[in-house]
Amino acid sequence: MTFCLGMKIKDGLLGIADTRITSGTEFITARKLTIHQYGRHSMFLMSSGLRSVRDKAVTYFEEVIEEHSQDFDKLYKATNAFAEQVRRVAREDKASLEENHVPFNLHALVGGQLERDSEPKLYQLYPEGNWVEISQGTPYFIIGAYTYGKPLLDRVLYYDSSLEVALKAGYLAFDATRKSSNDVAFPIDVVVYQKDSFKMETIRFEESQLRDISKWWQKHLERGVRELPTDWLNDFLERLEVAQPFSVSTAPGPGE
DSSP, X not given: OOXXXXXXXXXXXXXXXXXXXXXXXXXXXXXXXEEEEETTEEEEEEEESOHHHHHHHHHHHHHHHHHHGGGOOSXXXXXXXXXXXXXXXXXXXXXXXXXXXXXXXXXXXEEEEOTTOSSOEEEEEOTTSOEEEOOSSSOEEEEESOTTTHHHHHHHOOTTOOHHHHHHHHHHHHHHHXXXXXXXXXXXXXXXXXXXXXXXXXXXXXXXXXXXXXXXXXXXXXXXXXXXXXXXXXHHHHHTTOSSOOOOOOSOOTTO
């Protein structure tokens, strides 16, 4: 499984990708985020799905960029070029994979800004090679394990959120996912693109660097549940023959 998150806000783009690769009972660490930076062409690509399919499609795509980078002046054109490489890999490998009950399941996020793009763009690409563009109404895409982090992002991430808020929300979405999925883990790769900068900034975080943040979030979640107003529960608990109306516990939680 994979966690790759792409976000588009008014100030630019952010991407977060885990690095765990699962093969049977074995785990390895490998990058799922690639950066393509040349002149006023800035682009990142993240993917989920079968590793061999991903590596082959990205290798083909990098060759296309080397030979035809001048043809890509808008991000959708580069996305179309990557989509064609995904279809090429499907023509070569899909039948044999499916004969062995292995799905052809490459999904990708392509984000960036090329010289003729009026603003940064973010696309989600499907295994068939078609894509959709992110909208302001839901300013993010997750590929891979998307269910655990989605509720938090739906509550706190908006198109006009700051880069700082988006980074915090993105990390907490990853943290929720790694908590519930053994196939998603540190380290994580983060990329930030500020609008019209034509420069990608990247950083890798190890678990040791963010352990205190995860503990802080865990403590405040537990406290928030304990301090949740309970008037709406009292009548029901009385019906269950609770001796006294339910009250907020003041006992310290784990780690306090």
